[in-house]
Amino acid sequence: MTQVFWQELQQELKKSLTAKGHPFRYATLGTVGLDQMARLRTIVLRDVGTPPDFTFTIYTDQRSKKVTHIKENPKVSLLFYHPGKLLQLKIEGRAHLVKDEEKLNTQWQQINPNSRKDYLTSIAPGSSLQNPDQVAYLDNGHHFCMIEITPFKIEYLKLKRPHHLRVRFSKEEKDWYGEFLVP
Ligand SMILES: Cc1cc2nc3c(=O)[nH]c(=O)nc-3n(C[C@H](O)[C@H](O)[C@H](O)COP(=O)(O)O)c2cc1C
Secondary structure (H helix, E strand, O other): OOHHHHHHHHHHHHHOOOOOOOHHHEEEEEEEOOOOOEEEEEEEOOEEOOOOOOOEEEEEEOOOHHHHHHHHOOEEEEEEEEOOOOEEEEEEEEEEEOOOHHHHHHHHHHOOHHHHHHHOEOOOOOOOOOOOOOOOEOOOOOOEEEEEEEEEEEEEEEOOOOOOEEEEEEEEOOEEEEEEEOO
């Protein structure tokens, strides 16, 4: 009975990769590093695989705090919200940095030159700056990096009448199991 919700969440996530303005294009990524402080930020969902792996891919600068956190503690959360459907997806998984140079290079080549600047600042993101108009960029090299998140729990919540719907999908070994929860 939970299958229909499993299909819906997959379809919406996939749709967000191509449908202009889809709210699942953006998610909130939560990490907790050694300082034990939860840190949240908006990211763009770049790719999503198919179950059982269901890998979520995001791009970032390898000097960013989220990368430090992931190295310290790979357990992360992703939060998606679709206001039109009143649908929330809470995802828990393990993150790792892509090491495959060929894969990194292929993706880097596909990023348009304007967006490449996001990974080219000569000093690290989050460093203090005297004047925001004076950011220097590298001529050589870059700090582009890809994070892949392999989920082990996905929670679907839809607010609706006569009652809300909350379903937890858990990965056990290689298979996903769904169960309804009290909303
Ligand atoms: C609409 C929007 C989309 C963003 N997308 C990304 C992204 O895909 N990757 C990324 O690293 N930061 C992205 N950011 C910036 C992050 O929210 C965050 O400020 C930055 O990555 C630094 O986070 P950190 O210091 O916690 O690592 C985005 C911000 C906004 C407002």
